[in-house]
Amino acid sequence: MLKALIGRELLNNLMTFRFAAVLLITLLLVVVNTAVLIQDYEQRLESYNNAVKMHHQELRNSKTYSTAYLFVDRAPNPLSIFNVGLDKRLGNLTGIYHGFVPTLWDAQMHGTDNPFIAFFSSIDIVFVFEVILSLMGLIFAYDAIAGERERGTLRLVLAQPIRRGQILLAKYISAMACLLVPLILSLLFALLLLTRSIPLSTDDFLRIAGIVFTSFAYLSLFYLIGLLISVATRRTGTALMLAMFVWGFLILVYPNLIRATVNPSADVQERTKTAKNQIQQIVDEYERERKKFLENKSVIGDASQFIEAVSLYTDAHVDSVTLSPYLENMSLISEIPPDFEKYVPIAKKYYSFVEPLATNAADKAWLVQKQALDDIFVRQAVMDRALLKLSPVGIYDAATQAWAGTDLLGLRDFFDATRRYRRVVIDYLYATDAFSSREWFVADKGPVDWSTLPRFTFERRDVGTNAKRALPDLFLLLICNLVLFMGIVLIFIRSEV
Amino acid sequence: MNFLSPRLSDLQLITYNQQQKMIWHIAKRELYDNLNSLRFALATVLLLALMLTNAVVYLREHPARTQAYHNAAADAVKALEARSTSLYRLATEGPGGLHKIPSPLRFCAEGDEVFLPKHADGRNYIRDIANLTAVWRMGYPQETPSLHNIRPDFTTLDWAFIVSYVLSFVAILFTFDTISGELERGTLRLTLANSVPRHTVLIGKFLGAFISVNMPFAIAVLMNLLLISTSDAVQLNAGAWGRLGILYAIVILYASLFIALGLLISAAVRESGVSLVVLLLIWVSFVVFMPNTLASIGSRISVPIAYVEFWNQRIRLSDEARAAYQDKYGGSQTKPPVHVLGEYVSKEAEEHERYNEAYLKEQIMQGKRARAITRISPAAIVQRLFESFAGTGFERHLQFIENVQRYAREYREFVVDTDRADPASLHVVGIREGMSQKPVSPEAIPKFKDTLSLNRDFNTAATDLLLLVLFLVVLMSGAYLAFIRLEI
Numbered sequence: 001m002l003k004a005l006i007g008r009e010l011l012n013n014l015m016t017f018r019f020a021a022v023l024l025i026t027l028l029l030v031v032v033n034t035a036v037l038i039q040d041y042e043q044r045l046e047s048y049n050n051a052v053k054m055h056h057q058e059l060r061n062s063k064t065y066s067t068a069y070l071f072v073d074r075a076p077n078p079l080s081i082f083n084v085g086l087d088k089r090l091g092n093l094t095g096i097y098h099g100f101v102p103t104l105w106d107a108q109m110h111g112t113d114n115p116f117i118a119f120f121s122s123i124d125i126v127f128v129f130e131v132i133l134s135l136m137g138l139i140f141a142y143d144a145i146a147g148e149r150e151r152g153t154l155r156l157v158l159a160q161p162i163r164r165g166q167i168l169l170a171k172y173i174s175a176m177a178c179l180l181v182p183l184i185l186s187l188l189f190a191l192l193l194l195t196r197s198i199p200l201s202t203d204d205f206l207r208i209a210g211i212v213f214t215s216f217a218y219l220s221l222f223y224l225i226g227l228l229i230s231v232a233t234r235r236t237g238t239a240l241m242l243a244m245f246v247w248g249f250l251i252l253v254y255p256n257l258i259r260a261t262v263n264p265s266a267d268v269q270e271r272t273k274t275a276k277n278q279i280q281q282i283v284d285e286y287e288r289e290r291k292k293f294l295e296n297k298s299v300i301g302d303a304s305q306f307i308e309a310v311s312l313y314t315d316a317h318v319d320s321v322t323l324s325p326y327l328e329n330m331s332l333i334s335e336i337p338p339d340f341e342k343y344v345p346i347a348k349k350y351y352s353f354v355e356p357l358a359t360n361a362a363d364k365a366w367l368v369q370k371q372a373l374d375d376i377f378v379r380q381a382v383m384d385r386a387l388l389k390l391s392p393v394g395i396y397d398a399a400t401q402a403w404a405g406t407d408l409l410g411l412r413d414f415f416d417a418t419r420r421y422r423r424v425v426i427d428y429l430y431a432t433d434a435f436s437s438r439e440w441f442v443a444d445k446g447p448v449d450w451s452t453l454p455r456f457t458f459e460r461r462d463v464g465t466n467a468k469r470a471l472p473d474l475f476l477l478l479i480c481n482l483v484l485f486m487g488i489v490l491i492f493i494r495s496e497v
Numbered sequence: 498m499n500f501l502s503p504r505l506s507d508l509q510l511i512t513y514n515q516q517q518k519m520i521w522h523i524a525k526r527e528l529y530d531n532l533n534s535l536r537f538a539l540a541t542v543l544l545l546a547l548m549l550t551n552a553v554v555y556l557r558e559h560p561a562r563t564q565a566y567h568n569a570a571a572d573a574v575k576a577l578e579a580r581s582t583s584l585y586r587l588a589t590e591g592p593g594g595l596h597k598i599p600s601p602l603r604f605c606a607e608g609d610e611v612f613l614p615k616h617a618d619g620r621n622y623i624r625d626i627a628n629l630t631a632v633w634r635m636g637y638p639q640e641t642p643s644l645h646n647i648r649p650d651f652t653t654l655d656w657a658f659i660v661s662y663v664l665s666f667v668a669i670l671f672t673f674d675t676i677s678g679e680l681e682r683g684t685l686r687l688t689l690a691n692s693v694p695r696h697t698v699l700i701g702k703f704l705g706a707f708i709s710v711n712m713p714f715a716i717a718v719l720m721n722l723l724l725i726s727t728s729d730a731v732q733l734n735a736g737a738w739g740r741l742g743i744l745y746a747i748v749i750l751y752a753s754l755f756i757a758l759g760l761l762i763s764a765a766v767r768e769s770g771v772s773l774v775v776l777l778l779i780w781v782s783f784v785v786f787m788p789n790t791l792a793s794i795g796s797r798i799s800v801p802i803a804y805v806e807f808w809n810q811r812i813r814l815s816d817e818a819r820a821a822y823q824d825k826y827g828g829s830q831t832k833p834p835v836h837v838l839g840e841y842v843s844k845e846a847e848e849h850e851r852y853n854e855a856y857l858k859e860q861i862m863q864g865k866r867a868r869a870i871t872r873i874s875p876a877a878i879v880q881r882l883f884e885s886f887a888g889t890g891f892e893r894h895l896q897f898i899e900n901v902q903r904y905a906r907e908y909r910e911f912v913v914d915t916d917r918a919d920p921a922s923l924h925v926v927g928i929r930e931g932m933s934q935k936p937v938s939p940e941a942i943p944k945f946k947d948t949l950s951l952n953r954d955f956n957t958a959a960t961d962l963l964l965l966v967l968f969l970v971v972l973m974s975g976a977y978l979a980f981i982r983l984e985i
Contacts, residue, residue: 018774025778029786036793047803089643093805105645110803113641116864116891119609120792121650131785139774237674238535240773244670245539252662253547259651260554321645381648388649397649408647 009174023182029128030186037081044076051110063443065434066330070096072456078198083126085406099327099358101366102418106322126400134222140175141226142243143236203463210403217477218396224484231492254391275372279365286361309343325365327358331441352436399473417458520701527705540667541713547659548717552724555604560730562599570596578939585929588912591633592619597897598947600888606657608890614640617901632846632927637857639804657883661876665755668710669776672759674769699980706756740886757972764979788877795870801859839925878961885958888949904945
C-alpha cells in the first residue's frame with residue numbers, strides 16, 4: 001500500500017510545472033555561479049603562487065639575518081567554492097619573526113581587496129542552496145495535505161485501511177525523491193566543471209559528500225516545516241501565505257535582524273586596554289633589560305658610538321588593534337665605517353643577548369594575547385553564530401563551513417601552523433648559532449645561506465577533523481527533522497478530515 | 498450631424514464617469530479582500546518590525562558616528578592651525594586628515610559605507626629624502642575592516658534592503674493570484690459579464706493591489722520616521738526631508754513594478770500555484786542572485802593589483818627617487834642650489850601623488866564596472882538610487898574624493914599665492930630658505946568642508962530612474978496585453 005501511495009505521489013510531483021521550473025532555475029544558478037567561482041578561485045590561486053614566489057625571492061635577497069622578514073602565505077581553499085566562509089575575508093599573508101607572534105588579526109591580504117566592490121557578497125553554492133532548496137521544500141509541501149483536504153481526496157484515501165502515519169511517510173519519501181533530483185543534478189554539473197579545472201583529493205570528495213548530506217538534511221527540514229503548515233491549516237491559500245512568510249522571515253529577515261540587534265559589547269574597549277597594558281609591561285620590561293645591557297660599559301663601551309657604528313635600528317611597540325608586540329632589532333648598514341671591526345664582537349654579544357630576550361618577550365605576550373583576542377574578536381562571533389542557529393540557515397551554514405574547512409577553526413589551523421613554523425625558524429636560528437654570528441648584522445663576508453631553512457608547509461586537517469566539527473550541527477539538523485516529523489504525525493492523527 | 502455631436506460627448510462623459518466609478522469599485526473590492534487577509538496582517542507585522550529595528554539601530558549608532566566625525570574634523574583643523582607658524586610648515590606638512598561627513602540619512606541606505614575609508618590624508622608620511630623634508634601629498638588610505646571581522650556575513654536592515662527585498666516579496670505575494678485566482682474561482686467571468694472594459698478591470702486591480710501593498714509599508718515608514726524625528730539625537734533638516742520624499746517616490750515606482758510583474762504573470766499563467774512559482778523564481782533570480790553574481794562577473798574585467806603590492810611598489814618608487822638623488826648630489830660637498838632642491842622635492846611629491854591617484858582610479862573603475870552590469874536587476878537599481886539620494890555608498894564616496902581633490906588644489910594655490918605676496922621670498926616652495934618667512938594667519942588657511950549636492954545626485958541617478966521607469970512601462974504594457982488576450 002505504501003508503495004502504491006509513494007508511486008502516486010511521485011508521479012503527481014514529477015509531472016508538475018513547479019518541478020520543471022525549480023530544476024531549471026537550480027541548474028542555471030548553480031552552473032553560472034560555479035563558473036564564476038572557479039574563475040575567482042583560479043585568480044586567487046595565481047595571486048597566491050605569485051606571492052609565494054615573490055616572498056621566496058625576497059628572502060633569498062636578504063643578506064643578513066636581522067633584516068630578513070619571512071612571509072608565509074595561505075593558499076585559497078578549493079572547497080571555498082561550496083562555502084566561502086572566512087576564506088576570502090581574513091588575511092592570507094603573515095610575517096614570521098622571532099620578536100613577533102603571528103595571529104589571525106595581524107595577517108594582511110594579497111589578491112584583490114578593493115573596497116569599492118566589497119559590498120557585493122560572493123555567492124557560493126551553499127548560498128544558492130540555502131535560498132533555493134528552502135523555497136523548493138516549502139513550495140512542494142504547502143498543499144500536500146491542505147490541498148487534498150480541500151479537494152476531498154484525503155477523505156477517500158483515509159477510507160482505505162491505511163494508517164495516517166503511512167500517508168505522511170509516503171508523501172515525505174516521494175517529495176524528497178523529487179527534490180533530490182535538482183540538488184544532485186546541479187551538484188553533478190558543478191563537480192563536472194570543478195574537476196575539469198581544480199584537482200580535488202579523495203578527502204575533498206568526502207567533504208563534498210558531507211556537504212551534500214547536510215544539504216539533504218536542510219532540504220528535508222524545510223519540507224517538513226511546509227508539511228507542518230499544511231497539516232495545521234485547512235486551506236491551501238492560508239498554508240501558502242504562512243509558508244511564504246515563514247520563508248521570508250527565516251531566510252531573509254532573521255539572519256540580518258539578529259546581527260543588527262546584537263550590539264557588539266561595550267566592554268571590548270576596556271578589555272583591549274587592560275590586555276594592551278599587560279603586554280606593554282612585558283614589552284617595557286624587555287626594553288629595560290635591553291637598555292641596561294646597552295649601558296653596561298664594560299661590554300658595550302659607549303652606547304651611542306656603538307649604535308651609530310652598526311646603525312642599529314630598534315622598535316618595540318604594541319599594536320593597538322591586534323595587541324601584537326613588534327620587537328625589532330636590526331642593523332641597517334649601508335656603508336661599513338672604518339673602525340667597524342672593533343664593534344663586531346660587541347654587536348655579536350648584543351644580539352645574542354637581545355634576540356633571545358625578544359623571543360621570550362613575544363612568547364610571554366602571546367599567552368596574554370591569546371586570551372584577550374578570544375574575548376575581543378571571537379566571543380562576539382561565537383555568540384552571533386549561536387543566535388543564528390535559531391534559524392535552520394545558520395545551522396546549515398555553520399555545518400557546511402565546517403565541512404569545507406572555511407570556518408574559524410579551519411583558519412585557526414593555519415595560524416597555529418604559522419606559529420609552529422615560527423618555533424621551527426627560531427630553533428633553526430639557535431641551531432645555526434645565528435644570533436651570535438656575524439651574518440646576523442652584516443653581510444660583508446658573504447650573505448646568509450637560506451637554503452637550509454625549513455620551508456613552510458600547511459596541510460588542511462583530514463576529513464575526520466572536518467567531520468568532527470560539522471557533526472554537532474548536522475545532528476542538530478537531523479534532530480530538528482525528527483522532532484518536526486513526530487509533531488506532524490501527532491497533529492495529523494488528531495486532526496479531523 | 499450637428500445636433501448629434503453634443504449627445505455623443507455626453508455619452509462619452511457618462512461612460513468615462515462610469516468607468517472611473519467602476520475602477521474604484523474594483524479597486525475597493527480588491528482592497529477589502531486584501532485587508533481582511535492573512536497576508537496583509539503578516540506583511541504589516543513584518544514590515545513594522547523591520548522598520549522599527551532599523552530606527553532603533555540607527556538611533557543607537559548614529560550619534561556616536563557624528564560625534565566621531567566632529568571630533569576628528571575639529572582635531573584636523575586644530576592641527577592645521579598649529580602649523581600656521583610658518584608657511585614652510587604648511588607647504589611640507591600639508592592639510593592633514595580630511596574627513597568625510599556622515600550622512601544623516603544612513604538609515605535609508607547604508608550601501609558599502611562600512612567598507613569605505615572615512616577620510617583622506619594630505620600629509621607627509623614618507624621618510625626624509627637625504628636630509629630634505631619631503632613635501633605633503635594626497636594619500637587615500639584603504640580600510641579593510643573585514644580583515645578583522647569574523648562575525649557572520651549579513652546585510653544591514655536599511656530601507657534599501659527592506660524595499661528591494663521585503664517589499665518586492667510582499668508585492669508578489671499580494672498579486673500572484675489577482676487574476677489567476679479569480680479565473681480559478683470563476684469570479685472573473687462574472688465581473689466581465691457586466692459591460693466593463695477589460696482595461697478598467699486591470700486598472701482597478703492594479704490600484705487595489707497598489708494600495709494594499711503600500712499601506713503596510715506606509716504605516717511602517719511613518720513609525721520609523723516618527724521614532725527618528727522625535728529623538729533628540731538626530732536632527733533632519735529640510736534637505737533631508739526632501740530627499741526622503743524622493744526616496745518614497747522611488748519606493749512607489751519599485752512597488753508598482755513588482756505589482757505589474759505580478760499581474761502580468763498572473764494573467765499569463767492562469768493557475769495561481771504556477772504563477773506563484775514563476776514569480777518566486779523570477780524574484781529570487783533578479784533580486785537575490787543577479788546583483789551579486791553580475792557584480793562579480795563585472796569586476797573581473799579589470800582587476801587592480803592588491804593594496805599590499807601597491808604599497809610595496811610605492812616604497813620601491815620612493816627608494817628609487819632617493820637613490821637618484823644620492824647619485825646626483827650625494828657625493829658633492831656643497832649643497833645644490835635652492836631651486837634645484839625645490840624642484841626635486843615637489844617633483845617627488847607630485848609623482849607619488851600621481852601614483853596614488855592612478856591606483857585609486859583603477860579601483861574606482863573596477864567598482865564602476867561591477868555596478869554598471871548589475872543594472873539589469875531592478876533591485877540593484879533601487880539600491881543605487883537609494884544610495885545616491887541618501888548620500889551614502891559608492892557615488893557619495895566619489896563625490897567626497899572630488900571634494901578632496903578640489904580642496905587639495907585650493908590649498909596648494911593658497912600656499913603659492915601667500916608665498917608670492919611676500920617680495921622677500923625666493924618663491925621656492927618646499928624648501929625652508931626658499932619660502933616666505935612671515936607668519937600666516939590661521940583664519941586665512943582654507944579649511945576642508947565636505948558637502949553633498951542634490952543636483953549632482955540627480956545627475957548620477959537620472960539613468961537609473963529612467964531605467965526603472967522603462968522597466969515599469971514594459972511590464973505594465975505586458976500585463977495589459979496579457980490580460981486583453983486572456984481567454985476566460
